Amino acid sequence: MNASLPQKFRELEEFTAWALPTERERYDRRAGSTLEELNVFYSAMKPHMEEVIRYLEGFAWGTELSAEDQRLYHMGLSYMEAAVPIELKWKSAVAEDSFPVARLTLPQTR
């Protein structure tokens, strides 16, 4: 099987569905997940996040990333989405009493 993440993060292969390039996609995946599903992703990523960030600190902003590195980068961004409901102890993946993200125009690319 073709490896799709950098060597030292192969453990996270099963979560590459979270390697989403836009805020819209990352938010929608979060919103479509149960808290349990979010927690699976969050708990798997959390112990690695310091390493993920340090690894990505090796790439200057604006340079082109390889496909593997870009996947890892997008998973890092997704982690930040997933962390919100978990760490704030919400009852669901989506905020209560909050303007629907579906009605926002979001940035196109990151």
Place this chain on the structure above:
Amino acid sequence: MPEGINGDLSGIDFHLDVSGLFSEESYQRDLDQIFRKSWLAVGHDYDIPNAGDFRTRTIPGLNYNILVVRGKDDRVRAFHNICRHRGNMLVCKEKGSSRQGFSCGYHGWTYNIDGSVRGITDRDQFPPYGNEALGLKEIRCEVRHSFIFINFDAEAASLDDWLAELAPDNLYEGFFHSFEKTNLYSATIQCNWNIVMDAFSEAYHTLFVHKNTATDYLGGDDNKMRHVPAMDIMDLHARHSVAANPSHKWADTETLAYRHTNRAFPSFDSNSEGLPPGLDFGNLQNWAFDIVKFFPNLILLTGRDWFIEGYAWPSAADETIYEWNIYHRTPKTYGERVAQEFSYVIGREIACEDLFLLERQQQALQSEAVTDYFLSFQELVVAHHYRSRNRMFDKAEG
């Protein structure tokens, strides 16, 4: 009256009569006597750095489509985006760069980037119109603190006069040009634009509206009610600064993020040393950020290493197009960018809490069952907005 308030408070009502605020008449009056007569911020000069760089946008409510372009003389100019032949929309792209100017898709008329007409197809078939009549219709335009301001009123006072205490260049020297713009959000909110401005004018609501996102980010044990330690009340504009909670408990991911990038929402770096004087203007001990309201519709939040700008554009008596941008310092690496994402996501969540509430408030208020507000001293900046409106109405009718 609390401490830390500067400025002339005469004519400010804390018991505010808002009857009719949501009516069609009031909306038209806001457009005619405020939006047609004010200096409006429509973008930033750093978005159009080179000669020929341009942006177009619609001004909601007034429904003008404007073209803003950097000239060969480095000046930023604004025009109505309309061909002078028969009124076709001239530039149909949102942004781009065209040093040689623009051409109309209808009959090929061309214009230079200073707005003068250059080529008229089949010119000798026309009566001898002079070129001066055929140039693009120019709109008054000036740049300050990197913001591009326009004014549809040819008779309006200068931007310097309008900004008054907020005019000096040194207030924000170099600040706005040091950020990476990565996020543009917009939303059409079913509420009147005035209540949008109100929502961002006080810290009082943060205890409740943001309890699920930023539970303890402001105030703290010595300031449980999140009193605002500094407020400057000016003729039309106002600014205030809010106090960070020195005992704010960091979430795990917050701790992770701020090991790798500058602190931003909802943690704050209170040290404003080295920043231009417009930031932390009150020299606060626990400075979190400033909220500067450029009347009529720009809300600017400034922190040590970030800023957020919000524009409330009235598009109907019960509708506002709200646009906002979040800026962080340009990240050095992709790793830092991941760390910054923490703040972007929480910032979006917090904004969505405010916007949700506004639609509910609109539903309640538009019934006119209740037509007054009872404001606290902590909501002075809310009250001030209505004085500014009245001052514009007096000017227009006087």
